[in-house]
Amino acid sequence: MGVPVHVTIEEIRKPETDAQLIADSISPQLEKRIMFRRAMKRAMQNAMRLGAQGIKIMSAGRLNGIEIARTECPHDLWRDRHQGLGL
Secondary structure, three states, X not given: OOOOOOOXXXXXXXXXHOHHHHHHHHHHHHXXXXXXXXXXXXXXXXXXXXXXXXXXXXXXXXXXXXOOOEEEOOXXXXXXXXXXXXX
């Protein structure tokens, strides 16, 4: 219990281009039953508008409440990708 803890906080200058923050913003939209293509397209447009060199989003499961699960993967040009996971 007497171990010192060091925490470093860094500001993310462009949160729309951070992979984890994009995933965290899309997942609540899907939970609210917003159309998945619209949510993914909006996130892609925001990232590209703010200087991302490319983006790829993958969404899997029962999208829009349809009986059969599937995977959707719209993408735009990409270079070095960072991955984020939204649950």
